[in-house]
Amino acid sequence: MDTLLIHVLNALLYAAVLFLIAGGLSLIYGVMRIVNLAHGNLYAFGAFVAASVVGRLVNGPTPLGLLYLALAAGAVAAAALGAMLEPTLLRPLYRRPEEYQLLITFGLQLVLEDLIRFIWGPYPLSVSSLFEGMGSLNIGESIYPTYNLAVIVVGGLAAAGLWAFIYRTQFGVVLRATSQNMRMAQAMGVNVNRVYVQAFTLGCFMAGLGGAIVVPQQGAVLGMGVDALILAFVVVVIGGLGSLEGALIGALLVGIVRELGITFFPEVELAVLYLMAAVVLLVRPAGLFGRA
Amino acid sequence: MSPAPAPTRRLLTAAGPIIVALAVLPYVVEPYQTVLLSYGLIFAIAALGFNLLLGYTGLLSFGHSAYFGVGAYAVAFVVKYLRVSSMEVFLLGGIVASALVSALIGVVCVRYTRIYFSILTLALSQVLWSLAFKFFWVTGGTDGLRVPTPALLGVGIGAGQDKMGYLAHRYYYYVLVIFLAAVALMWVIVHSPFGKALQAIRDNETRAEFVGVQVWHYRWVAFLISGVFTGLAGALWVPLNGLTTPDILHWSFSGEIVFFTVLGGFGTFAGPIVGAVVFNYLKTFAVGYTVYWQMLLGVVLMLLVLGLPTGIVGTTIRLWRKGRTTA
Numbered sequence: 001m002d003t004l005l006i007h008v009l010n011a012l013l014y015a016a017v018l019f020l021i022a023g024g025l026s027l028i029y030g031v032m033r034i035v036n037l038a039h040g041n042l043y044a045f046g047a048f049v050a051a052s053v054v055g056r057l058v059n060g061p062t063p064l065g066l067l068y069l070a071l072a073a074g075a076v077a078a079a080a081l082g083a084m085l086e087p088t089l090l091r092p093l094y095r096r097p098e099e100y101q102l103l104i105t106f107g108l109q110l111v112l113e114d115l116i117r118f119i120w121g122p123y124p125l126s127v128s129s130l131f132e133g134m135g136s137l138n139i140g141e142s143i144y145p146t147y148n149l150a151v152i153v154v155g156g157l158a159a160a161g162l163w164a165f166i167y168r169t170q171f172g173v174v175l176r177a178t179s180q181n182m183r184m185a186q187a188m189g190v191n192v193n194r195v196y197v198q199a200f201t202l203g204c205f206m207a208g209l210g211g212a213i214v215v216p217q218q219g220a221v222l223g224m225g226v227d228a229l230i231l232a233f234v235v236v237v238i239g240g241l242g243s244l245e246g247a248l249i250g251a252l253l254v255g256i257v258r259e260l261g262i263t264f265f266p267e268v269e270l271a272v273l274y275l276m277a278a279v280v281l282l283v284r285p286a287g288l289f290g291r292a
Numbered sequence: 293m294s295p296a297p298a299p300t301r302r303l304l305t306a307a308g309p310i311i312v313a314l315a316v317l318p319y320v321v322e323p324y325q326t327v328l329l330s331y332g333l334i335f336a337i338a339a340l341g342f343n344l345l346l347g348y349t350g351l352l353s354f355g356h357s358a359y360f361g362v363g364a365y366a367v368a369f370v371v372k373y374l375r376v377s378s379m380e381v382f383l384l385g386g387i388v389a390s391a392l393v394s395a396l397i398g399v400v401c402v403r404y405t406r407i408y409f410s411i412l413t414l415a416l417s418q419v420l421w422s423l424a425f426k427f428f429w430v431t432g433g434t435d436g437l438r439v440p441t442p443a444l445l446g447v448g449i450g451a452g453q454d455k456m457g458y459l460a461h462r463y464y465y466y467v468l469v470i471f472l473a474a475v476a477l478m479w480v481i482v483h484s485p486f487g488k489a490l491q492a493i494r495d496n497e498t499r500a501e502f503v504g505v506q507v508w509h510y511r512w513v514a515f516l517i518s519g520v521f522t523g524l525a526g527a528l529w530v531p532l533n534g535l536t537t538p539d540i541l542h543w544s545f546s547g548e549i550v551f552f553t554v555l556g557g558f559g560t561f562a563g564p565i566v567g568a569v570v571f572n573y574l575k576t577f578a579v580g581y582t583v584y585w586q587m588l589l590g591v592v593l594m595l596l597v598l599g600l601p602t603g604i605v606g607t608t609i610r611l612w613r614k615g616r617t618t619a
Contacts, residue, residue: 035407037547092598098407099352103554104597106547110590118584226544230418237411270422277415282400285408 002140007259009139013148015255016155020210021228022235023162023247024203030242031179031199033098034090037105039207040229041112042078046208047220048116050074051125054215064133071130071212078208079201086200091193109226117222126219151213158209159248166244175199179242230274237277240287249288300479307475314468323460327532328576330464332569333471334528339553339564340478341521346550347558348482349514350494351405355413356549358397358420359390359519361541363526365424366390368437368536379442379466383527390523391516393420398515402508405497414543421541436537439530459532467528474521475565481517482561490514522549548575551593557603566605 025039053073062070089108093101134146166172178185178195186192210228211220218224235254239246254273261269280287318326338360345351366389367382374381401412424431431437441449441458444466449458481487489510492500501507530536539545548571555574556567574592578585600607 035411089594089598096601099346100597100601102352102354102407102410103550104594106550107590107593107597109547110586110593112590114584114587114590118587230414230543233411233415237415241407267426268423270426271419274415274419274422278400278412278419281404281408281412281415285404 002142005139006142006144007263009144009148009152011252011255011259012152012155013255014258015251016152016158017210017214018231018235018254019155019248019251020158020206020213022232022239022251023159023244024206024210025232026236026239026242026244026247027162027206028200028203029236030244031175032090032094032196034101034105035098035241036203037102037229038108038112039105039203039232040225040227041109041116042082042204042225043207043211043228044116044220044222044225045081045112046074046078046211047215047224048074048120048125048211049077049208050212051127051215051220052120054127054130055125058127058129064130067127067130067133071215072209074212074215075205075209078211079205082204083197083201085204086197087193090200091196109229113222113225116225120220122222124219124221125215127216128219130216145217147216151217154209154213158206162206162244171198234273234277237287238280240284240289243287243289246287246289300483311472315465318461318464323456326460326464327456328572329569330459330467330532331529332572333467334525334532335549335552335568335572336565337471337474337528338522338525338549339556339568340474341518341525342549343553343558343564344478344481344490344514344518344521346553347560347563348487348494349490349511351402351511351515352410352550353401353413353518354410354543354546354550355397355415355417356518356522357541357543357545358413358417359394359522360526360529360545360549361417361420361424361536361538362393363387363390363523364530364536364540365431365437365526366523367527367530368439371439372437377440377442377448379444379531382442382531383470383524386523386527387520390526391520394519394523395512395516398512398519402511402515414546417541417546418543421538421543424538424541431538434538436535438535439533441534442531463532467532470524470528474524478521479561486510486513551589554593555596555603557606559602560605560609563603563605567603570604 021039021043024042025036028034028036028039050071050073054067054070057067057070085108089104090101093104131145131147134150136143136145137149138144166175174185174190174195175198177188178190178192178199182192185195211224231254235250236247237250238253239248239250253276257273257276258269261272265272314329317329338356341359342353342356345353363386366385370376370381370385397413397416400416401409404412425433427433428435441455441463443449444462449455482490489500489505492503492505493507493510497507526540529540552567552571553564554567555571556565557563575585575589578588582588596603602610
């Protein structure tokens with residue numbers, strides 16, 4: 001029973017982080033119809049910023065509680081980067097075929113990957129004292145790190161917050177209107193350029209937050225962005241490109257399958273995930289929750 | 293004998309001097325340069341295949357590393373399990389394996405277009421990558437599999453013969469001949485009724501269907517041909533590299549194939565060839581020049597997309613035509 005609970009918690013932990021990454025990716029696609037191949041790098045960027053900010057503060061007099069808050073610097077930095085990138089790089093391309101949009105984000109992915117190496121060097125950064133600082137819980141006869149529970153809570157809060165933001169605020173209405181029909185929204189007086197920047201920034205903020213909260217547990221490593229991107233793809237393909245509910249369900253499914261995979265079929269765990277995405281695309285091209 | 297049609301005649305006039313230059317090259321430049329160009333020509337074969345989908349059928353595959361990698365791993369398996377080291381067997385293995393894999397993946401993917409096609413090809417190529425990565429007792433995992441320098445047409449590398457010289461001369465000519473054959477074959481394909489049908493599908497799928505083109509079927513055949521060209525390139529690449537690792541199955545290598553096709557320009561026949569050769573020099577230079585070579589390539593790609601979307605060849609043609617009309 002305890003082991004089952006631990007497996008469920010692990011699956012949720014994984015799903016929480018994946019939702020933050022994939023939710024942002026899906027939000028950006030939903031509003032702007034752009035598949036951002038550099039999205040994983042924004043997640044990595046958030047992780048590196050968080051790790052370096054907290055790493056600097058950790059030996060000083062800052063109380064532990066504030067250090068956890070300092071992780072949010074990663075999310076803010078990723079959002080700021082996103083707010084800079086959208087008007088400069090993506091905006092000139094909206095009228096061009098989507099191949100070009102895919103290509104420019106691929107170029108951006110290459111640049112950001114090396115930018116991270118340039119700024120922080122080739123070695124991983126870690127702030128494991130934050131992970132250890134929360135101690136662990138006893139679940140039956142097993143122990144489980146409290147920090148992991150905190151990540152699950154953050155993921156859940158982010159999902160709830162995003163839902164409220166999109167379905168309960170004025171901004172959310174504008175965002176959904178633009179997503180459903182950009183021209184019509186524009187005709188009704190919506191400043192589409194501004195909505196695009198806001199959506200892109202929000203998506204990057206989520207990715208950066210995802211990066212920031214995994215740092216205490218896994219550290220910030222080069223290449224983490226590329227790996228995360230492909231898994232986020234799997235999530236959004238399963239859930240449906242552009243659908244937030246889909247991203248949530250997709251993240252949960254991937255979290256569960258991955259936890260099962262690590263336990264029962266480690267060799268083909270990744271292959272099974274990619275195949276799952278392929279099968280969903282075949283059966284429902286728009287994903288489980290997408291609209292075609 | 294009737295004279296060749298106009299575009300073919302133009303190709304032959306343009307290609308003649310280039311072929312001569314390529315043929316005398318090993319006698320003029322350092323062996324290193326010849327080997328470098330061999331890589332470029334091999335990537336050009338892959339790009340030709342890739343562009344049959346992107347430029348002629350209008351499908352952007354982000355998973356062509358799969359067929360390149362399958363071609364390369366098929367060769368490595370021939371060496372590992374059959375203990376054969378003949379280039380012709382290598383090529384056969386690479387072609388058969390990539391045909392099987394692209395036929396299978398193609399059946400699944402050709403039902404989709406646009407972004408769904410790109411993501412689906414990407415996801416399926418990642419399946420192969422993860423298998424190569426995890427099944428290390430078969431594939432060697434990240435260490436990869438070694439491939440010795442093979443015998444060409446039954447004649448192997450002599451005892452005490454310099455390997456670099458062998459690669460820079462005999463292997464280079466072998467690659468060159470196959471490259472020229474691949475170019476000729478692709479030229480015939482894109483100018484055949486089949487090639488015209490693909491372009492019709494690219495321009496307007498619904499109309500193509502109305503005039504009787506079986507869209508899925510044609511796309512599938514194009515996918516298969518595309519995969520086999522890329523697999524052939526993989527099979528030619530692996531003896532030159534001496535080693536195959538999961539890296540060439542990873543989607544970032546697919547990105548490179550896309551990159552060099554766009555660099556040359558996917559709207560023209562010669563674009564991918566020029567792009568592959570130039571990209572190979574560019575990457576070699578960038579890797580030797582800075583550890584941040586990815587950033588350099590990324591910046592080049594972004595500038596291309598923003599400034600020269602028709603690529604090197606497309607832009608050159610446009611400038612040349614403009615020059616002629618104003619002169």
